[in-house]
Amino acid sequence: MSRHRIHPAWAVAAVAFVALVGAxxxxxxxxxxxxxxxxxxxxxxxxISAAVSVNLLLFGLTAPFAAALMERFGIRRVVMGALLLVAAGSGLTVLMNATWQLVLCWGVLVGLGTGSMALAFVATVTNRWFVHRRGLVTGVLTAGGAAGQLIFLPVLARLTADHGWRAAALTVAGAALLVVPLVWWRLRDRPADLGVTAYGAGPDDAPPTTNQAGGAARAALTALRQAAGTRPFWLLAGGFAICGATTNGLIGTHFIPAAHDHGMPETVAAGLLALVGLFDIAGTIASGWLTDRVDSRLLLGAYYALRGLSLLVLPALFAATAHPSMVVFILFYGLDWVATVPPTVALCREYFGASGAIVFGWVFAAHQVGAALAATAAGLVRDRLGAYDAAWYSAGGLALAASMLSLMLLAGKRTAERGGAGPAGAGLGLAYPAASSAPAA
Incomplete structure (x- = not known):
């Protein structure tokens, strides 16, 4: 180890970050x-929102199988294939002239590609390559998606305004293709491939292992079956489904058309949404830092409650210009956007041990189910009522409900500590560690 001035784990994390930005x-x-x-x-x-919903749904449902495929075939191969699918799906949209083609390109191809590089990818990288600083690295990698949004949104809005939407679609395809050679060159599957141990690993820390004897699909389904027998899984999945509904499904898909309804130019609205990505980077990294120090259940409860309150005031903030109160909303919502990810990953690791990355893939699938339902529902609300207000108010109430689900996790933990109960996964055939008073490092 002494010959490595910088641990190779940081290079792997950097390449993963760039790949996430490209996708x-x-x-x-x-x-x-x-x-x-x-x-x-x-x-x-x-x-059109229904096609987006197919993408979001496949994005989520692919994630747990992608995590298992990474265990079986390696991170590098899966990520390269995912980037190629994103490039194909986005590039082929320029030839479409029917809605079924939109569903095929936007929904199926890009959904499978982005799903293979979803947050389960982040969990796999951090579980394999890091023992120390897991929360921080999870936050940084999660912020890669926000960085991509920050980089692409203003560019795509300007390209669409000046050269049409096809130029924007081809730009996304090209960006995904550019990352493929970097992934092949620098991304490695496990520390052992470079003759090192995970960052911060001690002599008694064994590499994480998952039983893959039955194949990737069976591993993913087995992890789901075993985790589904626990209360924490359903509380985490329920809260994360609402997280998806209130981020990718609603704000991510419908903020720009909603702002346009109030007279705001789409380029200005895209700039505001890009600011969400900017503040998301800071918020997610800070959340990762907090996850290493504060009980993740408390963090989730606070994040969801604050998000719900902000959504309830959003309808009053729309106007033809980006006035200061809307900028304040964007700043706050950006800080909270995916701040939920590091504590959710930490809790999956805490409750489900070596299967945490795959279980998180299923929790993330719930996130995308919520996003898919919200994307379609908000589009229908706008078509039928002529405004999005009902969608914002409903999302605010759901976020407050997610806060309660997270606090139920905290109450369950305290009850187990007082009663001396075993770990959440006891009796399910998994080596789950008992919940501790401090989140996993």
Whole structure:
């Protein structure tokens, strides 16, 4: 180890960050292209939102299988394949002229590609390469998606305004392709590939292992079956489903058209949404730092409650210009956007041990189910009522409910400590560690 002045884990984390940025371009695309597609093809916002929902749903459902595939075939191969799918799906949209083609390209191809590089990828990298600083690294890698949004949103909005939506779609495809050679060159599957141990690993820290004898699909389904027998899994999944509904599904997809309804130019609205990505970077890194120091259940309860309150005031903030109160909302919402990820990853690791990354993939699948439902529902609300207000108010109430689910985890932990109960996964055939008073490092 002495010959490595900088541990190779940091190089792997850097490449993972760049890969996440490259794949994040498509996350910025739907909100920018909803209005242009509606105007060119005459498709309703509900129909276009349904294609986005397919993407979000496959994005989530692919994640746990992708985590298992990474265990079986390696991180590098899976990530390269994912980037190629994103490039193909985004590039082929320039040839489409029917809604089924939109669903195929936006929904299926890009959904499978981005799902293979979802947050389960982050959990896999941190579990394999880090023992110390896991919370911080989780926050930084999660912020990679926000960085991608920050980079792409203003660019895509300007390209769409000046050269049409096809130029924006091709830009996303090109960005994903550019990252592939870097992944092949520098991303490695395990510390042992370079003859080192994980960052911060001691002599008694064994590398994380997962039983893959039955194949990737069986490993993912087995992890789901075993985790589904525990109360913490459903509380985490329920809260994260609401997280998805209030971020990717609602704000990420419909903020720009909602602002346009109030007279705000789409380029200005895209700039505001990009600011969400900017503050998201700071908020997620800070959340990772806090996750190493504060009980993750308390963090989730606070994050969801504050998000709910902010959504309840959002309808009053829309105007033709970006006035200071809207900027304050954007700043706050950005800080809170995916701050929920580091504590959720930590809790999956705490409750489900070596299977934590795959279980988090299923929790993330719930996140995307919530996002898919919200994306379609908000589009239908706008088509039928002529405004998005009901969608904002409903999302605010759901976020407050997610806060209660997180606090139920805290209450369950304290009850178990007083009663001397075993770990959450006891009796399920998994080596789950008992919950501790401090979050996992």
């Amino acid at each position: 994040a371009g498509f996350r910025a695309t739907p909100s920018v292209l909803l209005r242009p597609l509606h105007e060119e093809f005459g498709w309703s916002l509900g129909t």
